[in-house]
Structure formats: structure tokens, C-alpha cells
Amino acid sequence: MAAATPHSPPPQLSSPFLEYITAPGGLDKVVLRGRRSCSVEIRLFGGQVTSWKNDHGEELLFVSSKAIKPPKPFRGGIPICFPQFGTQGNLEQHGFARNRLWAIDDNPPPLPVNPAIKAFVDLILKPSEDDLKMWPHSFEFRLRIALGAGGDLSLTSRIRNTNTDGRPFSYTFAYHTYFSVSDISEVRVEGLETMDYLDNMKGKERFTEQGDAIVFESEVDKVYLAAPSKVAIIDHDMRRTFVVTKEGLPDAVVWNPWDKKAKAMQDFGDLEYKHMLCVEPAAVEKPITLKPGEEWKGRLGLSAVPSSYCSGQLDPLKVLHG
Numbered sequence: 121m122a123a124a125t126p127h128s129p130p131p132q133l134s135s136p137f138l139e140y141i142t143a144p145g146g147l148d149k150v151v152l153r154g155r156r157s158c159s160v161e162i163r164l165f166g167g168q169v170t171s172w173k174n175d176h177g178e179e180l181l182f183v184s185s186k187a188i189k190p191p192k193p194f195r196g197g198i199p200i201c202f203p204q205f206g207t208q209g210n211l212e213q214h215g216f217a218r219n220r221l222w223a224i225d226d227n228p229p230p231l232p233v234n235p236a237i238k239a240f241v242d243l244i245l246k247p248s249e250d251d252l253k254m255w256p257h258s259f260e261f262r263l264r265i266a267l268g269a270g271g272d273l274s275l276t277s278r279i280r281n282t283n284t285d286g287r288p289f290s291y292t293f294a295y296h297t298y299f300s301v302s303d304i305s306e307v308r309v310e311g312l313e314t315m316d317y318l319d320n321m322k323g324k325e326r327f328t329e330q331g332d333a334i335v336f337e338s339e340v341d342k343v344y345l346a347a348p349s350k351v352a353i354i355d356h357d358m359r360r361t362f363v364v365t366k367e368g369l370p371d372a373v374v375w376n377p378w379d380k381k382a383k384a385m386q387d388f389g390d391l392e393y394k395h396m397l398c399v400e401p402a403a404v405e406k407p408i409t410l411k412p413g414e415e416w417k418g419r420l421g422l423s424a425v426p427s428s429y430c431s432g433q434l435d436p437l438k439v440l441h442g
């Protein structure tokens with residue numbers, strides 16, 4: 121069966137785990153519901169997660185109060201950067217996928233799932249005629265967004281080369297995840313210390329991270345290379361730790377615009393940099409190449425857990441290996 125168009129009726133209307141929200145133009149959002157007040161909201165425009173709430177109904181992702189409505193990219197949540205990360209190519213910044221209307225995929229190819237997960241939705245993006253003029257490659261991008269029993273969120277991307285002219289294509293990719301934090305000055309990132317990174321603020325020059333956990337005192341825009349599969353964001357004030365897991369995505373981008381850049385951004389409050397941090401599982405340094413018929417899979421897993429303490433200190437080992 122073909123994927124439903126954005127305007128066609130949602131395939132499964134009655135489920136306690138799924139809610140479809142329509143707007144004048146057609147289907148607008150899908151809400152996944154979990155235990156107690158856990159939920160995830162996904163916007164068809166951009167195939168973008170725009171909200172992830174824990175079982176107390178607290179928002180875990182940052183969304184700017186100045187976020188602009190479509191057709192502009194939406195500042196916050198989890199934009200998908202594809203087929204280009206950043207300015208690494210001829211396309212618009214971060215590629216066009218975050219700026220397109222995705223459709224519900226009501227008959228996706230099988231994807232092994234945890235049977236305990238009841239709340240999930242499958243989306244699909246295929247290139248339009250205009251997209252093909254800019255990036256002359258035919259693809260199917262399937263995205264499954266799932267809310268786990270414990271309130272954890274996972275995004276699984278499957279990208280297939282459907283070119284019929286025998287040509288391979290290459291792309292870069294990121295899950296541009298905006299985490300909500302209490303105060304950026306109190307946040308530490310564990311798991312990236314000693315890693316090599318490309319510094320976007322210094323012409324992508326390569327450096328090696330020194331010292332302990334990463335803390336924030338000024339603008340940061342770094343691509344950590346061959347980053348571990350688990351990274352922790354420890355929010356001291358909230359006593360909350362985000363655990364970010366990644367598969368198929370070697371790199372991790374860390375970004376905070378800080379005060380000067382915040383003021384220059386039209387869709388971002390002047391002081392909002394204090395309450396957000398982007399940690400973005402990505403494939404940036406080495407583009408992914410697919411031959412016709414080949415498929416790539418890249419997964420992001422997010423959970424929010426109470427921070428572990430050991431003798432009054434945050435214990436990174438418990439967070440990363442516990």
C-alpha cells in the first residue's frame with residue numbers, strides 16, 4: 121500500500137496511544153501517549169518531534185518561544201538534518217528534510233520492535249520534483265518515532281537509495297536534538313572528554329578535548345568524531361540526566377549559540393540560550409554513501425533519569441555504564 125498523503129485520513133484513528141491532530145490544511149500533528157502524562161508530539165512538517173514529556177507532564181525538549189511556523193524550520197525539538205548537515209554542501213543549511221511535509225507511512229517494511237512499545241508512528245519522505253532538481257537523487261526516508269513504556273523516546277531512520285539510473289548518493293545527517301536545561305552554566309556533558317572534534321567556530325579545525333566533563337561558559341559549535349554510543353547530559357539543578365544513545369551515527373555535534381548569536385537569531389529569544397543545549401547524534405565527517413537498493417539505518421534513543429550521586433558528586437560512571 122502506498123504511503124498516505126498528508127491530506128488523507130489517518131490510518132488508525134482509534135488507539136489510546138495515538139492521537140491525530142488536524143489543521144485547516146490537513147493532518148498536522150501526531151501525539152503518542154504513554155503511561156501517566158508521558159507524551160511525544162510530532163509535526164508532519166519536517167517530520168519533527170516538537171515535544172517530549174515525562175510522566176509528570178514536564179517538557180524535556182527545548183522549543184523557542186519565538187519559533188516560526190512553516191514553511192520556515194522550527195527552532196526546537198528534534199529537527200532532522202538531511203541530506204546535508206550544516207553548510208557542508210550546496211543545499212540550504214541542514215538540508216531540506218526539516219522543511220518538507222512528511223506523510224504517515226501506513227505500511228512500512230517490518231522493523232524489529234520491542235512488543236512492549238505500543239505508541240509509535242511511521243513517517244515517510246520522498247523527494248518532490250523540485251527537490252530532485254536541487255539534489256538529483258531518488259530516495260525513501262522512513263522515520264519511526266516510538267515512546268517506550270518507561271517514557272523513553274526513540275527515532276529510527278531508514279534511508280534507501282531508489283535511484284533507477286544506477287547512481288549511488290552520499291549524504292550527511294543529524295538528529296538536531298534540543299534539550300531543555302535549567303541553566304546551561306550548571307550543565308555537564310559526560311562521554312565526550314578526550315574525543316577529537318572539528319570546531320565549527322574555527323574553520324572546522326581538528327582539536328582534541330582536554331580535561332574532564334564538558335561544561336559551558338561561551339558559544340560552542342563542535343562536531344565530536346567517533347563519539348561513544350552513549351553520552352550523558354547532567355543537569356545539576358534539575359537533578360536530571362539525559363542519556364543519549366546512538367546507533368549508525370559516528371559523530372555527535374554539541375551546540376549552544378550563547379548570548380551574541382542568540383541576539384542575532386530571529387527565531388530565538390535573547391536569553392533562551394541559558395535553557396537549551398543541542399547534542400546531536402550525526403554522521404558529519406564521513407558522508408554515508410548508498411548504492412541503488414541499499415538502505416542505511418540510524419537510531420537515536422533518549423531517556424531522562426534522576427542524576428546519580430556518589431559522595432555528593434555526580435557519578436558519571438553510574439550514568440554512562442550503570
Ligand SMILES: O=P(O)(O)OC[C@H]1O[C@@H](O)[C@H](O)[C@@H](O)[C@@H]1O
Pocket residue numbers: 193206213214296320341342373375400
Ligand atoms: O539555525 P540553524 O540552521 O537551525 O542551525 C543552528 C546550528 O545548528 C548546529 O547543528 C550547527 O552546528 C550550527 O553551526 C548551527 O548554527
